[in-house]
Amino acid sequence: MAVESDVMEAAGPYDRARALSAFKLGDVTFYWITRACAISVLLILGGIILSLIVGAWPAIREYGAAFLWTQRWAPSADPPVLGALGPVYGTLVTSFIAMMIAIPVGLGIAVFLTEICPLWLRRPIGLAVELLAGIPSIIYGMWGFFVLGPFLANTFQPFMISVFDGVPVLGTIFAGPPSYLSLFNASLILAIMVLPFITAISVDVFKTVPPVLKEAAYGVGCTTWEVVRNVVIPYTRVGVIGGIMLALGRALGETMAVTFIIGNSFKIQSSIFAPGTTISAAIASEFAESDGLHQSGLILLGLLLFVLTFFVLAAARLMLMRLEKKAGN
Amino acid sequence: MNFLRTIVAAGMVAASTSAFAADITGAGATFPFPLYSKWADAYKKETGNGLNYQSIGSGAGIKQIQAKTVTFGASDMPLKPEQLEKDGMIQWPQAMGALVPVVNLDGIKPGELVFSGELLGDIYLGKIKKWDDPAIAKLNPKVKLPSDAITVVRRSDGSGTTFIWTDYLSKTNAEWKTKAGAGTAVEWPTGVGAKGNEGVAGNVSQTKNSIGYVEYAYAKQNKLTYGAVINKAGKTVQPTIQAFQAAAANADWVGAKNYFVILTDQPGDASWPITGATFILMHKAATDKAASQEAIKFFKWAFEKGDKMAEELDYIPMPESVVKQIEKTWSAEIKS
Numbered sequence: 001m002a003v004e005s006d007v008m009e010a011a012g013p014y015d016r017a018r019a020l021s022a023f024k025l026g027d028v029t030f031y032w033i034t035r036a037c038a039i040s041v042l043l044i045l046g047g048i049i050l051s052l053i054v055g056a057w058p059a060i061r062e063y064g065a066a067f068l069w070t071q072r073w074a075p076s077a078d079p080p081v082l083g084a085l086g087p088v089y090g091t092l093v094t095s096f097i098a099m100m101i102a103i104p105v106g107l108g109i110a111v112f113l114t115e116i117c118p119l120w121l122r123r124p125i126g127l128a129v130e131l132l133a134g135i136p137s138i139i140y141g142m143w144g145f146f147v148l149g150p151f152l153a154n155t156f157q158p159f160m161i162s163v164f165d166g167v168p169v170l171g172t173i174f175a176g177p178p179s180y181l182s183l184f185n186a187s188l189i190l191a192i193m194v195l196p197f198i199t200a201i202s203v204d205v206f207k208t209v210p211p212v213l214k215e216a217a218y219g220v221g222c223t224t225w226e227v228v229r230n231v232v233i234p235y236t237r238v239g240v241i242g243g244i245m246l247a248l249g250r251a252l253g254e255t256m257a258v259t260f261i262i263g264n265s266f267k268i269q270s271s272i273f274a275p276g277t278t279i280s281a282a283i284a285s286e287f288a289e290s291d292g293l294h295q296s297g298l299i300l301l302g303l304l305l306f307v308l309t310f311f312v313l314a315a316a317r318l319m320l321m322r323l324e325k326k327a328g329n
Numbered sequence: 330m331n332f333l334r335t336i337v338a339a340g341m342v343a344a345s346t347s348a349f350a351a352d353i354t355g356a357g358a359t360f361p362f363p364l365y366s367k368w369a370d371a372y373k374k375e376t377g378n379g380l381n382y383q384s385i386g387s388g389a390g391i392k393q394i395q396a397k398t399v400t401f402g403a404s405d406m407p408l409k410p411e412q413l414e415k416d417g418m419i420q421w422p423q424a425m426g427a428l429v430p431v432v433n434l435d436g437i438k439p440g441e442l443v444f445s446g447e448l449l450g451d452i453y454l455g456k457i458k459k460w461d462d463p464a465i466a467k468l469n470p471k472v473k474l475p476s477d478a479i480t481v482v483r484r485s486d487g488s489g490t491t492f493i494w495t496d497y498l499s500k501t502n503a504e505w506k507t508k509a510g511a512g513t514a515v516e517w518p519t520g521v522g523a524k525g526n527e528g529v530a531g532n533v534s535q536t537k538n539s540i541g542y543v544e545y546a547y548a549k550q551n552k553l554t555y556g557a558v559i560n561k562a563g564k565t566v567q568p569t570i571q572a573f574q575a576a577a578a579n580a581d582w583v584g585a586k587n588y589f590v591i592l593t594d595q596p597g598d599a600s601w602p603i604t605g606a607t608f609i610l611m612h613k614a615a616t617d618k619a620a621s622q623e624a625i626k627f628f629k630w631a632f633e634k635g636d637k638m639a640e641e642l643d644y645i646p647m648p649e650s651v652v653k654q655i656e657k658t659w660s661a662e663i664k665s
Contacts, residue, residue, distance in 0.1 A: 075487075076495070076512025145528070150535050177478060180536055181521045264485030264522030275521040281485075285524070288386030289487025289513035 049306065056300035058293055067300060073266035075286065075294040082297035084304055086266035090183060090276040091308065094258065095251040097187035097272070098194060102251075103244060105191070106198030111228050113199075114206040126203070133196035141260030144189045149180040149261055152188070157273050175271035181263035183276040189257050194247035201243030205236040238320065245316050252309050255280040279305040353624045356383040357390020357403030359525075360489050360544065361424055361607040364644050365403070368631045371638065380627060387489045388513065394418065394610045400620045402610040405489020406513065410587040417613050419662045421588050421655045422606035423628060425645040427545045427573040428493055429603070431553040433533050434460065434475065440567050442556040443468045446501025446594070446602065449558075452540060453481060453498060454505060455519030460538060468559070475538065482532045482541035485522025487514035493605035494542045497593040501602075542603075545573070546643035560602040561594050572601035573645045582651050606647075614664045625659055632656075 053060075059067070063082060070083025113125060157178035164174040179185075209232050217227045233240070263275020264285055277285075279301050287298050355365070362384035369380035385393075387404035394402025395416055408420055430444055448464055451457045457464055461474040484491045496511040509515045523532040526543045530551045533541040545568055548555045557567050566572045579597035580590050592604040609628060615621035632655070636646040647655070 072516065074509075074516030076510040076515040078510075081516075145523075145531065146535075177480075179480075179521060180532060181523065259485065260524055260528070264524075265517065265520070277485075277522075285486040285522070286514045287487075289388040289489075291388050291392070294514070 049303075052299060052303040052306060056296055056303045059296035059300040062293060063297070063300075067297075068304075071266070071268060073282075075290065075297075080293045080297065082294070084279070084301055086268055087277050087279040087282045087301060088304065088308070089268050090262065091252060091278040091280075091305070093272070093276070094183055094187045094190055094262070094278055095248060097184065098190035098251045099244070099248055101188065101191035102194045102198055102247060106195050106243075106247070107202055107240070109195075109199045110202035110206055111232070113203050115224055115228060115232070129196050129199045132192070133200065137193065137254060137256040138260075140189055140193055141257035144185060144257060144261035145181075148189065149182075149185050152182075152185050153178040153180045157182075157184075161273070172270045173272055176273065179263065179273055179275060181261055181275050182273045183262060184272040186258045186262040186276075186278070187272070189261055190251045190254055193254060193257060194251050197247040197250060198240075198243050201246065202236070202240050205239030205243075206232055208239070209235045237323065241316065241320055245313055248312065248316070249309060252312065253280055253305065254278075255284045259284050279308075352379040352381055353401070353620055353627060354381045354383075354399045355390075355401040355403060355609075355624070356385050356393045356399045357610075358387040358405045358489050358607055359384040360405050360426060361403060361644070363546075363642050364424055364635075364639055367638050367642060368627075368635050371635075372627055372630060376630075378623060378627070386487065387492075388487065391610065394612070397612065397616055400611070400615070400617065400624045403607060404610060405605060405607050406492050407587075407589045407591065407606075407608050408610065410589055413587050413610075418610050419587065419613055419658060420608045420610045421658060422582075422590075422647055422651065423609045423631070424639055424647065425573060425577050425592065425604060425606045426643075427568060427576075427601055427604045427645065428490060428497075428542050429545050429548045429555040429568045430558065431530070431533050431541050431543055431548050431555050433535075433537055433539045433554065435537070437472065437554055439554050440557050441469075441472060442554075443559065443565055444556045445559040446497060450498040450502025450505040452479060453483070453518070453520065454502075454508060455481070456504075477538040480536050480539035481520030482529050482536065482539050483517055483520045483522055484526075484529060485524050488525075489513065489605070489607070490526060490542070490544060491515070493591075493593060493603065496591055497603045500594040544643075549643060558602055560598075560600050561596050562598045562600070564598050566599065566601050568601055570640065570645060572599055573604050574648065575599035576601050576604040577606070577645065577651070578648050582654060588655075604645075611663070613662050618664075621663065625663060629656065629659075 059082065062079070063070070067082065067084050068088070069085055070081075071085040072081050072083050073086060074081040109125070109129065113122060117125065157176070160174045161176045161178065164170040213231050213235065214227055217231050222230070258278050259281040262277055262281055264277045264281060265275040266277055266282070269276070283298050283301055287295065290298055362382065365380070365382045369382060373379050382403075387406055390399075390402040391404050391408065393399045403423075404420075407422075408418070413420060430449060432442060434442070445468060448457070448468060451464065457479065459476060459478055461476045466474060492511060492513045495505075495509065495515050498509070499506040499511040509518060521532070523529045523541075526547045529541045530543050530547045530553060533539045533543075534551055534553060543553070547553075548568075555568055557565050559565050575597050576592055576595040579595045579600050580592055582588060582590060588608070590606070592606050594602045595604065611621065611624065632647065632652045639646045
């Protein structure tokens, strides 16, 4: 006993100092490692932007700002005449339609899963949603090309065309002829593809609502709809919008599936049943066989998508901040 | 310890054998990919030497061989002689293929519908919008044509196939030449774009009243209704191996510098006009001479023993006379 305490006494202060300095070293190392990780994101992002700008430079010099509002895309002309309006239009329209479909459906699934669904059904539906996220995009593309496209062209499109025939505005948006490959078909595929992002994240954030809040609302006689509308959604607004943003980012940049089913036409047509193209589909289609100014133009399209996504996400953040302010948080 | 030694020794043996039998690497055109991989497989069985071909597209293949990252490049579009001189490369045609116009029309049998280059150009320009247009009826007096709108289908991805098609349209339709021109990706006046030959074939077979263009093999495999075409000599020809080979035989390979021949719209009564060759590009003085020699051996073997395999896949072997000329080029130009 005596010997042991002697040893401890002798070792005590020395070990304490050593242990403390070891902790400190560990802490500093940890601090710098995490910091390096965080900074590396900025470096990688900067590197991507820089290489895009360098690659796009010949096209920027040749076409200037007119690239943004020129529609003609003639890579085989001498010199090539390139304008981004067609793909930019297609990107925005397909993403918009996709989100219009995916947001209500995705939120609907999430509400059902967390609030209404009987326990035994929860797992199968949840699993199905997760599986939807795991399907490679080329599979969506092939399915869209062989199954969904023909189905829409033979049933849904003729129906919509006949319903809105002669109606101003809507008549030109839903104009024929029906097509297997179209902006609308691509939007629908996109909607299915982004659905799991919205649903999975919404389910996770809906679960964070403290039960006591919901119970209190039910206690004063609220219906399920009122609880969802006035308690769950306001409480989880930031998380839900985060999920939607993630989905929108995916929709803006999705390439393979869209390339298969959009019809790849650079002409802007008023009908959403007409073929169109998106920025990423245009790049994926033409990059391998391009060179010179044509390739530079495609890289400029890539830069444009980068900027476009940035602005859309920034606008969403801004909107979110406004909402927060209004809610008084 | 012994165990470790065995592993190291085994590794060294493996490394030395693989260094001995250098795998040839190539990259480029997607169009000949099935053929090159079939050849490579048979060649490996026979000689033990492998070939790794990446079908990344003609343009990318040219870039890879220029950067010397591969032993050979492959392109469906021949490089201009001046460009070859500049890069210190040679090129030769390794095999040929043909395109056929395909349609999806009720009651029309394969080979029944007759097109001319000018007519196809007008359809692809969007000038002829319906199947019963007088211009189509004039060439097909006996065929009952529907009064439906034509759905034009074309490739969406840049491709050598599109180059051959648009080059043919440019040679036969003046308006096409000025409006769209020839290239791997062009400014399409009309139509929907589908990805790859299989995309166009699939889209045409699903869409009533559509027209498209695919490589002969795809038309055959998908049982699509192909059309006959009027050639430069004014004769109506059906797409057959004989007609494709006639186009190659009638082309001026001897007079052309560096085999710079685009096979579309060749003279000759029997020539199929929408034919194209696929080219191999190599450096005269390669950095890796051993691999370069191996590649030449492979292509020589392919010329000698690969014809049957090519025909099985609906490619057209190069005529004997052209092969002889190419072998002369090899011995004269490739430095070992």
